[in-house]
Amino acid sequence: MNAVESFAKYLKSKELKFTKERKAVLDEMFHRGGHLDVEDLLYRLRKRRKQSASRATVYRTLELLVESGIVRKVDLGHGHSHYELVLDHPHHEHMICVSCGKVVEFSDKKIEVALKRLCKESGFEHTSHCFQIFGYCDKCKGSLDSKKPHANP
Amino acid sequence: MNAVESFAKYLKSKELKFTKERKAVLDEMFHRGGHLDVEDLLYRLRKRRKQSASRATVYRTLELLVESGIVRKVDLGHGHSHYELVLDHPHHEHMICVSCGKVVEFSDKKIEVALKRLCKESGFEHTSHCFQIFGYCDKCKGSLDSKKPHANP
């Protein structure tokens, strides 16, 4: 089942409507694939699509997308949220360069296994997690400016 | 070297002053040990110590404590920051119950090893990381109210 069908189904189950604004947000998330923040999304909707949506609607739609499990909210340490598609995108964590803002996705089987074991051991019912590694990417290593506002890749 | 000496040294190196307000914040962080947010800290300073400090000063002091490496800022998904002592407290991650807000610390050697290897492989210079697991603690398992203190995925 693709993201659009999945979202339509979710909305129907809650007796909510599949408006053009909601479709536009989902489409843009899908088109992008990677992580996006609200500002990016608004810009892309305005500049690259015929269909725009207000900031409030984007926030409201993202909340629905998160609830439905299609998108996840991630914290990349930039002081505001980012969102990324879950559907069709293998689960991963983020490695973030505090100098240039570059974000590298990674995943590790051993970490996944350890996580599951830890939860099981303590009777914790895992629903989601967030693993961010901060530091300097190979290009910024040795760089002194750890105080730069990170640009979004 | 203890936390007070360490902070004094850091402040001196930056030609900053070790005021009673700064000492009070550090003392309370040290006394508490675990994670605290600004509200907790203000309350404790006001109620449990003779020395208080304004909200602005608490924020400013925490920033200095983070810069100096004595304290780290952690995101427990509550919509605001928490802070915890690094010095004299073994490194750990957090498992957070989205229903009751309970936070359990954990650490895992295999995860630490995997993290180091991953960074090395990609030439990433690791400075810090944050690993949060969200879900339901043993007491809240089966609970329906997923609408409590949570924020992240």
Next chain:
DNA sequence: CTTCTTGCAAACCATTTGCATCATT
């Protein structure tokens, strides 16, 4: 005495919300 700090209140910024109007079902 000079410079850094404090506390206050105003500013800021991301996010949420109330409400009148509009669009889907």
Next chain:
DNA sequence: AATGATGCAAATGGTTTGCAAGAAG
């Protein structure tokens, strides 16, 4: 036609900042 959705602007809540008065070195 009924109900939910939108856009706007105002509200919110955590955090930051400008500034005058105060304290540390």
